[in-house]
Amino acid sequence: MLRLEGLKKRYKTGDYALKGVDLEIPNGQVIALIGPSGAGKSTLIRCVNRLVEPTEGKVYLGEMELTTLSSSKLRKARRRMGMIFQEYALVERLTVMENVLSGRLGYVGFWQSFLRKFPKKDIQEAYRLLDRVGLMHMADKRADELSGGQRQRVGICRALIQDPDLLLVDEPTASLDPKTSRQIMRLINELCAERGLAAIINIHDVLLAQMYSQRVVGLKLGEIVYDGKPEGLKPAVLTDIYGEEDWEATIEEVDEDELEEAVE
Amino acid sequence: MSVAESDFPSSWKKPPFIKSPLLRWSIIIGSAIYLALAFGTMDVDWERAAEGLPRGKRFIAAFFPPNFSDNLGVMWDGIFESIWMAIISTVAGIALSVPIGLGAAKNLAPNWVYLACRSIIGGSRTFPEIILAIFAVKLFGFGPFAGFVALSIGTIGFYAKLLAEDIENINPSQAEAIKATGAGWWQWINYAIQPQVMPRMIGLSVYRLDINFRESAVVGIVGGGGIGATLNTAFERYEFDTAAAILLIIIGIVMVLEYTSGYLRKWVQ
Numbered sequence: 001m002l003r004l005e006g007l008k009k010r011y012k013t014g015d016y017a018l019k020g021v022d023l024e025i026p027n028g029q030v031i032a033l034i035g036p037s038g039a040g041k042s043t044l045i046r047c048v049n050r051l052v053e054p055t056e057g058k059v060y061l062g063e064m065e066l067t068t069l070s071s072s073k074l075r076k077a078r079r080r081m082g083m084i085f086q087e088y089a090l091v092e093r094l095t096v097m098e099n100v101l102s103g104r105l106g107y108v109g110f111w112q113s114f115l116r117k118f119p120k121k122d123i124q125e126a127y128r129l130l131d132r133v134g135l136m137h138m139a140d141k142r143a144d145e146l147s148g149g150q151r152q153r154v155g156i157c158r159a160l161i162q163d164p165d166l167l168l169v170d171e172p173t174a175s176l177d178p179k180t181s182r183q184i185m186r187l188i189n190e191l192c193a194e195r196g197l198a199a200i201i202n203i204h205d206v207l208l209a210q211m212y213s214q215r216v217v218g219l220k221l222g223e224i225v226y227d228g229k230p231e232g233l234k235p236a237v238l239t240d241i242y243g244e245e246d247w248e249a250t251i252e253e254v255d256e257d258e259l260e261e262a263v264e
Numbered sequence: 265m266s267v268a269e270s271d272f273p274s275s276w277k278k279p280p281f282i283k284s285p286l287l288r289w290s291i292i293i294g295s296a297i298y299l300a301l302a303f304g305t306m307d308v309d310w311e312r313a314a315e316g317l318p319r320g321k322r323f324i325a326a327f328f329p330p331n332f333s334d335n336l337g338v339m340w341d342g343i344f345e346s347i348w349m350a351i352i353s354t355v356a357g358i359a360l361s362v363p364i365g366l367g368a369a370k371n372l373a374p375n376w377v378y379l380a381c382r383s384i385i386g387g388s389r390t391f392p393e394i395i396l397a398i399f400a401v402k403l404f405g406f407g408p409f410a411g412f413v414a415l416s417i418g419t420i421g422f423y424a425k426l427l428a429e430d431i432e433n434i435n436p437s438q439a440e441a442i443k444a445t446g447a448g449w450w451q452w453i454n455y456a457i458q459p460q461v462m463p464r465m466i467g468l469s470v471y472r473l474d475i476n477f478r479e480s481a482v483v484g485i486v487g488g489g490g491i492g493a494t495l496n497t498a499f500e501r502y503e504f505d506t507a508a509a510i511l512l513i514i515i516g517i518v519m520v521l522e523y524t525s526g527y528l529r530k531w532v533q
Contacts, residue, residue, distance in 0.1 A: 051440055078446035089441035093459040102455050106446025113451050155441075162445060 001027045001198045002048065002166055007057035009043050009222075017043040019222040020057065025166075028196045030189060032209035032230075035219035036242050041202040044219065045168040048200075049081045050074060061166065079106035082159030084188070086171035088151040092144040096135065096154050099143050100126045103161035122161070129157040133187065149180035153187070160191060167192065167199035174204060181205070185212040206233065323504070330512055331505035335498070339510060342484075342494030343517075345408050349490050350477040353412045357419025357476075358469055364420060365427030366453070371439075372431060381424070388421035397483035411488030415476045422475070426468055427461065434460045463532040470525035474518060481514055 002025045009018040017040040025031060033041050046052035048059055050066060059066040066077055082103070090099045104122045105113055112118065118126075130136050133153040138146065143154065152172060159167060169188065173181035185201075189212050192199050203209045209216055210230040218226030218241040226237050235247040282288040332339075367373045367381035391399075396417050400410035434457060442456035484492015491510060498507040 049444055051444060075446045075448065078444060081444070083441065083444040085437055085441055087437055089437040091438045091442065091456060091459050092435075093462070094455070098455070102442055102447070103445050105442065105448070105451045105455065110448060110450045110454075113447075114454055158441070158445070168444075 001025050001029075001062065002200075003058075003060040004044075004048075005058040005060070007044070007047055007059065008055050009040070009047055009052060010055045016222050018047065018054075021219075021222070021224055023217065023224065023227075025198050025200065027165075028192070028198055029215060030192050030199045030201065030213050031215040031217055032213035033200055033202045033217050033219060034204070034206060034209050034241065037204075038221075039219040040222040041219055042170055043222075045083075045170055045200055045202060048166075048168055049078050049083065075106055079162050080165045082162045082164035082167045084152070084155050084159050084167060084169040084172050086174045088148070088155045088175075090143040090146075090151055090154055090158075092142070094143060095139070096130070096141050096143055096146070097126060097139045099154050100130060100157045100161055103158040106162065125161055126157070129160055130154075132191075133157060148176050149184065152176065152180075152184050156184075156187065156191065160195070164197065167197055167201075169199055169201040171202050171204065173208065181208060182211075188212070206238065209233075326504035327508035327511075329505065330508035331503070332509045335494075335503070335506050338494055338497075339491075339506070339513070342491040342510070343513060346477060346480040346484070346490035346492070347517075349408050349411050349415065349480045349488075350473055353415035354419060354469065354473045354476050356412075357416040357472070358423055360416070361420050361423035361427060365424040365431065368424060368428035369431035371434075371436070372453075372457075381428070385421055385425045385428070388417050389425065393418040393479045394482055394486060397486050397488045401487040406487040406489070408489030411480055411483040411490055411492075414483050414488060415479055418479065419472055419476065423468060423472055427465060430461045430464055431457060463529070466532045467525060467529035470521070470528050474521040474525060477521060478514070478518055 002023075004021050004023040007018055007021040007023075008016065010016050021040075021044060033044065035041055043052055047054040048061075048066070050069075054067055057067070061077060061080060064077060066074070069077055091102070094102070098116065101116070101118050101122060104118055108118060108122075127136065127139070130139055133156060135146075135150060135153055135157075138150065138154075143151065146154065167188070172184055172188065176184060185208055188199065188201070191197070201209075201213065210233060213230060216226065216228065216230050216233060217224055218237065220241050225240055226233070238247040239245065280288060282291065364381045364384055367377045368385055370378055373381065388396075393414055397411060397414035400413040404410045404413065438460065439452070439456040442452050447455060480488070480490040481492040481495060484490040484494070485496045487493070491514060495507055495510045498504075498510060
């Protein structure tokens with residue numbers, strides 16, 4: 001589905017944010033990307049859809065190589081990659097509906113989008129998604145009237161209406177409280193399962209990464225230092241990724257049912 | 265590692281803004297000396313100032329009572345011409361400012377476009393409206409068209425610069441998110457940039473209309489038509505009561521515009 005080969009990114013300052021990353025993600029797999037701040041997590045997912053231009057290496061989405069695409073072809077390729085952001089990144093002065101429909105911009109012409117005359121099935125899909133995340137009644141509200149959790153749900157709708165094959169998710173819970181964080185992570189997980197989407201989720205919270213992913217990749221100073229099952233995150237591994245710390249409390253076995261109950 | 269209680273320093277000073285004491289003190293003392301010299305050389309002739317006072321009194325007395333009736337026709341013509349001049353120069357100026365402002369925003373435009381647009385803005389900001397009006401009158405002859413051209417160019421320097429700065433200050437993650445959907449450049453402008461800058465731009469348009477109306481009185485004095493020309497004629501004919509009436513009307517219209525722009529800005533937020 002997605003394959004990174006020797007991906008490198010050097011910033012103008014001369015520092016390497018990524019030092020040759022190889023990673024392959026099969027269809028429908030949800031992976032959590034963990035690592036300390038500055039490890040290159042954000043850079044990595046932005047190199048996939050070229051919001052940041054990689055310096056070296058290749059990115060394959062299916063059979064298509066992305067790093068050499070012309071700007072119009074890149075536009076088309078970006079439609080297949082939905083992105084969800086840390087601070088939601090909704091356009092605050094637009095309505096919820098406009099924010100969701102903006103996920104269709106890659107499919108419609110300028111005048112259609114300028115006049116807000118989206119195809120009937122796009123509008124229907126937007127309502128269906130809003131209903132799915134429980135925000136049907138908010139469609140005509142301005143995005144800045146919503147709470148953090150609600151905004152992130154709208155952000156998820158915007159990514160999904162693109163009808164993507166892959167989700168790039170950048171710290172979806174960084175500005176949310178623990179309960180909302182779990183709800184959002186569960187929602188992303190469910191939606192990926194429903195639609196058979198692959199996802200890369202950058203996340204700081206090791207516990208959440210373990211709970212809601214099938215595979216964990218640890219990044220440190222632009223290199224992959226762990227790639228395996230969530231259960232494999234032993235204290236030694238976490239020390240390798242983040243540095244010395246008492247990790248026992250972080251990876252204590254969580255009773256899933258109990259947590260689920262607490263969240264409901 | 266811990267220090268005994270009494271070993272912590274008990275006084276603290278905010279670090280000075282200019283670190284080097286030599287530079288700091290030479291700037292302070294230098295400015296003090298310059299100001300003392302500047303005021304010292306200003307030659308105020310108190311006698312002449314005192315003579316001016318009664319003359320000013322007579323001058324102001326001649327304004328009263330303002331005469332709205334004798335030259336009513338000419339006054340209205342001047343006012344309508346000024347309003348017309350203010351409106352079309354604002355519209356034309358803003359229409360030209362939008363592309364220039366987009367080009368002058370560093371986060372949108374490639375470097376050569378950026379430099380070109382910034383020089384247009386710089387050029388039009390170099391000259392105050394009255395100088396532009398003098399040029400325009402030389403080029404196009406007396407009349408409101410010259411005023412219109414001068415005010416339109418003045419509007420570009422004002423509006424394009426503020427638009428460009430507002431675009432440079434947008435929230436980049438909103439722009440990034442729209443780009444990530446596969447939106448084209450114009451769609452990106454329409455969905456990510458425009459909503460972020462629109463409220464301020466509407467407020468600034470009304471503000472600029474207000475400025476252009478006031479400036480239309482100034483450009484009229486150098487031959488740019490409008491209420492300024494009427495005002496100038498009234499002064500030249502020593503019809504101070506008519507001039508007073510014109511000034512009152514200008515004040516009234518500016519106040520209406522001021523109130524409207526404040527209200528509009530609040531409403532679009």
